[in-house]
Amino acid sequence: MKQAISRAAALLATMALGAAVPAPGGDLVAQQRERIAARKANPKPKCHVAFVSNGVADFWTIAKAGALAAGRKIGCQVTVEFPGGGLGDQKRMLEDLVTKGIDGVSVSPIDPVNQAEVLQLVAERSFLVTNDSDAPKAPRLCYIGMDNYLAGRMCGELAREGLPKGGKVAIFIGRLEQDNAKRRRQGFIDGLLGRPSDATRYDEPSKPIVEAGYEIVGTWTDSFDRAKAKANIEDVMIKHPDLALVTGLFEYNSTLAVEVFRQAGRSGQIKIAAFDEGADVINGIREGTVLGTVVQDPYMYGYESVRVLEALNRGDASVIPADGMLSIPARVIRRDTVDAFWKDLKDKLEAGRSGKARG
């Protein structure tokens, strides 16, 4: 009887919440909430949750350290998967996790729009949250990560600060399919041009933008081929000899910009507003050839993902924020904060690597 009452109460609460926040993905979100409510009466003793990245990078190794640390602290089993082969690989991993009977999945979807089916599958059989890059139309319970638009804006404002008189700017990014890439790029553009915040704005990547004294000459992608990424920077530098600033919106794009300018003997002449914490970028900040870098907190992406998923398996729906976003804000690292940041990062990376066998 008590169980039935609590279930009905949870259902009512779910309906109330559903009315307050029109949840995308509709029924599947409600279904997941019902299952959370059911878990309250019948909590899973030792749950098994998964953290799935969108690729392979040091960034994800740090996230892994966070996920494993949370797993150890809370006492739940954690599987971490890094899809190395793109979209197809990620889909296979998600399907396999569902097959395995996983209790919750936190995923950074590579292409949320076209992955609707597999994300629905996860939501049907397990609890789905997203991290790092959101899938707002998917039936995810919440998104854990930073607002990529705001982080992009931070990078844009950093660039504006370093280039107050305007000039030619080029954007380099691994790919534009994923939500975080699009938002980050738009945030950068809006921040650089000093536009008011509007995350729904979208400037076509193929068209140059001339505004407020700045000329954004284009956005170049490389599908994660680093030789191609390097060639892109070199070629754009040739096409625009008066290039004043570049931004690399994925980690290696910034790192390669430092490398290319060093090789061309133009370090410091073309400014760099960086993203993430590549070793060369950090050295560039110390030497003054990089303005600064916008860093995320992947450790907390991993940690919070596991904490939220475990709580859901105990029937605790209060971990889901009302607006569906568990914000882990980005930070700007400049010359004065770079050393402290780097030390902390190394420690976390080491923890992720030593956790390899347990992953």
Next chain:
Amino acid sequence: MSALRKNAGILCVLVAVCAAAAIFGDNFLTGYNLTNLTQRSALFGILALGAGLVIATGGIDLSIGSVVCLAGIATPWLLVERGWSPWTAVPTVLAGCAGIGLAHGLLVTRLRLQPFLVTLCGLLLYRGIARWMTGDQSQGFQGEFGALRDVALARFDVPGLAGYRLPATVIPLAMLAVAMAFALHRTVWGRWLLATGRNEAAARYSGVPTARLVTLAYVACSTLAGFGGMLFIFDIGSAQPSDFGNFYELYAIAAAVLGGCSLRGGEVSVTGILLGAATLQVLRTAIILVGLSSQLEFAVIGAVLLVGVAADELVRRWAERRRNRAARGG
């Protein structure tokens, strides 16, 4: 059909692409751009030379990109993570790649497995090993080993060419190209290799050690891929095992075919291969300098390749018809 005419064909394509890039693009004919293009052509040229050798025997090597990855990842991994000296790390990696080629050769010649199948398995195997070995971590030199990286990064001033600096990678490429051209066209082994590619059974019955030659071609191809992978990582500085060298086998094979190697075997032109590799790299750069959408890159490369290969075939038939007519007339 003469190698000269073949080379003239691909040279025309290269000149046409360069002319188009120079006319419609910005700053194509600057020293810095030409330096970059030379560097990229040299790196892919080394891979393409190996691909050309295997293609000349009538085989194919799909594992080139994965060998590039394994060698390129293993080099900084051994140097930085394991603390090996360059004097041991570099020969070990090259020997490992030669071993890979030997395995391919033996599987193809002794076990009579299809080259496509053997090297396709290799493609999966070596990338898998690289990812497992490094725990999927990106590998880089972390600002060290500058002298070693200069093998790929050093540039030399060329008198009379302001702004152009000859990349050091051209030296190994030139040495390899000369050695390969000499071996193929001036030694009996080279002639035997081409004979094997044209008709393996006939060559074998004539006493040519076909199995040994085919094996040797695979050893050379994998070693060159490994060497190329090392130069790539010296050039880029760091790489990710999951995507480094992806599809590079296709660039190498495309360069070789564009340069006049027949996938049916028995035909190879070293100069043609180098011109083919350069054409592909100029095309990629031209797309940016001309200001075409970079999404069009593969489409443009595919179209130019197709037109080049089709034109080549038409000219070949036309020449053959003329020859036959002349023979009948005579």
